[in-house]
Amino acid sequence: MSAPFAGRAALVTGAASGIGRATAALLAARGAMVLGTDLKAAEGLFPHDVTQEAQWEAAVAECVRRFGRLDILVHCAGTAQSGPIAELSLETFRAQAQVHVEAAFVGARLAVAQMRAQGRPARGAIVFVGSIAGLKPVMQTTAYGTAKAALIHLARTLGVELGRKGDLVRVNAVCPGGTRTPMTEAAFPPEYWDDPANFAHLPLKAFCTPEDIAEAIAFLASEEAEFVTAQALVVDGGWLVGSRP
Numbered sequence: 001m002s003a004p005f006a007g008r009a010a011l012v013t014g015a016a017s018g019i020g021r022a023t024a025a026l027l028a029a030r031g032a033m034v035l036g037t038d039l040k041a042a043e044g045l046f047p048h049d050v051t052q053e054a055q056w057e058a059a060v061a062e063c064v065r066r067f068g069r070l071d072i073l074v075h076c077a078g079t080a081q082s083g084p085i086a087e088l089s090l091e092t093f094r095a096q097a098q099v100h101v102e103a104a105f106v107g108a109r110l111a112v113a114q115m116r117a118q119g120r121p122a123r124g125a126i127v128f129v130g131s132i133a134g135l136k137p138v139m140q141t142t143a144y145g146t147a148k149a150a151l152i153h154l155a156r157t158l159g160v161e162l163g164r165k166g167d168l169v170r171v172n173a174v175c176p177g178g179t180r181t182p183m184t185e186a187a188f189p190p191e192y193w194d195d196p197a198n199f200a201h202l203p204l205k206a207f208c209t210p211e212d213i214a215e216a217i218a219f220l221a222s223e224e225a226e227f228v229t230a231q232a233l234v235v236d237g238g239w240l241v242g243s244r245p
């Protein structure tokens with residue numbers, strides 16, 4: 001098997017489950033040295049609550065201790081919120097901003113500092129996991145969608161900044177549509193997944209798999225994407241553009 005990421009070190013948050021787990025596995029299979037982190041304890045993962053700055057510092061330090069460097073940061077950890085605004089507390093709104101946006105900001109700042117310490121121009125790739133809900137209003141995802149919109153904007157803004165001033169750090173977001181993971185499995189009954197009618201409105205007639213999203217993340221982290229920065233790559237089976245109104 002080819003190893004396009006050989007010699008490169010990646011930190012992947014949310015690696016205990018779903019998209020993060022698939023991404024950590026794919027990058028490792030392609031030769032990367034991967035530090036997977038998660039709030040949830042799981043074998044081989046570094047304990048890391050992404051809402052805590054000190055724990056980000058510890059995670060980046062652990063990556064450097066193990067591998068001597070950090071070349072790729074994937075911020076995938078997150079939780080979803082749904083419900084009408086009348087039932088949406090300020091606490092929940094803030095929690096969504098913390099886990100998606102503040103965490104990405106803290107992680108990117110630390111990653112860039114480490115990439116700069118490894119040499120100038122700094123080289124590296126940062127990928128945030130956004131969402132379709134950050135590109136188009138999705139009913140009852142006020143806090144989640146707003147946080148994802150800000151996260152996508154953060155990727156674009158940092159992508160522009162870090163391609164200048166002697167840095168070559170690329171920053172992009174992947175925006176999944178509905179993806180079958182523990183997050184969405186918790187939202188629908190088991191029989192939901194076996195009924196094609198539930199996916200008939202999607203041009204590709206199915207939810208994405210975590211592996212579909214991991215492939216897009218790996219592309220953005222790879223040298224094949226060396227001229228791609230400040231982008232939001234949609235991976236949604238055509239839902240955003242092609243679903244019936």
Ligand SMILES: NC(=O)c1ccc[n+]([C@@H]2O[C@H](COP(=O)([O-])OP(=O)(O)OC[C@H]3O[C@@H](n4cnc5c(N)ncnc54)[C@H](O)[C@@H]3O)[C@@H](O)[C@H]2O)c1
Pocket residue numbers: 013014015016017018019020037038039040048049050051076077078079080099129130131132175176177178179180181182183184
């Ligand atoms: N599944 C979908 O349909 C979908 C669609 C669009 C975007 N996303 C995004 O993809 C990302 C991954 O979601 P998933 O579907 O794989 O969900 P998931 O629930 O399977 O995995 C999320 C992981 O993040 C971890 N996590 C949550 N809060 C954390 C914190 N504070 N610190 C560290 N880890 C934390 C969880 O423990 C879990 O392991 C999320 O950012 C989610 O918003 C998912």
